[in-house]
Amino acid sequence: MTIFLVSPDELQLNISAFHILDTRPYVHYLEGHIPGAVWMGWDIWCEDAPIHAGSALKQPGYWGVLNDDAPEALADTLGQFGVSSERPVLIYADGPRSKGREARVAWMLLYFGLPSVSLLNGGWSTWLRQGGDIQTTISQFSYSRIRLNIQENRRVRLHQMLATMKQGSHPLFIDTRCYREYIGQIYDYQPRLGHILGAIHLPYTDFFDDEGYFVTRDAYFQRLPLEILSASQCIPYCEVGVRSCLFALLHELYTGQVIANFDGSLMEWALDETLPMEL
Known part of the structure; x- marks a missing residue:
């Protein structure tokens, strides 16, 4: 279980081999994404901030502790995003402006035990510069079952x-x-x-x-x-x-x-x- 880098050229040649996750803000996903990509936010997997934390920390994206208290429920939710242990996952965001969104989701999936996780080198902007296709409709995908193997x-x-x-x-x-x-x-x-x-x-x-x-x-x-x-x-x-x-x-x-x-x-x-x- 390790991380890989995939170039835009490599992805264009083998796009059907990956289950693709777009980790940019959802509004950007709706404006256009790599064909077949499914949106996944990093912050939807986090615990709620403690009661004594200030109100700012209780907003989405302001508390980062991963919630892994219910593995069966987590596996079910991952399946609702089409994530499977049998198919390699490729994750992208948009370079430094995304501040690591793609890496956080990749880290989480590796922590959950997925065997093959890749990052798109250069992200969305490079995909566009190199003439990659764009999809503006929400991707359809099949529900998957996954067994977590916490690392x-x-x-x-x-x-x-x-x-x-x-x-x-x-x-x-x-x-x-x-x-x-x-x-x-x-x-x-x-x-x-x-x-x-x-x-x-x-x-x-x-x-x-x-x-x-x-x-x-x-x-x-x-x-x-x-x-x-x-x-x-x-x-x-x-x-x-x-x-x-x-x-x-x-x-x-x-x-x-x-x-x-x-x-x-x-x-x-x-x-x-x-x-x-x-x-």
């Missing part, structure tokens, strides 16, 4: 991190947000501003080249802080565990190492005022 090594939860840290182990936190978020200059709806104490900064935009493709393996290693290669445990995060998936999956693609994503990310960490942060 716990792909996810790290807050209570697990705190237990490990209490035993004296200190992971390297990787903040994949933009620099102004990292130093606490924007988004004051967050419980606290700044970053997790000691976290290094590796913005998600570093994972794309100027044309919206994912960076090559060589470019990835050129941009990778040396601390990551020597760390015994790396934990990527962002605001709600979406942009952090870009790092986790590209790192896996280019090194073969599975990195666990902190899906609760800064929203969950900052909500607990006892946990250390800095500007």
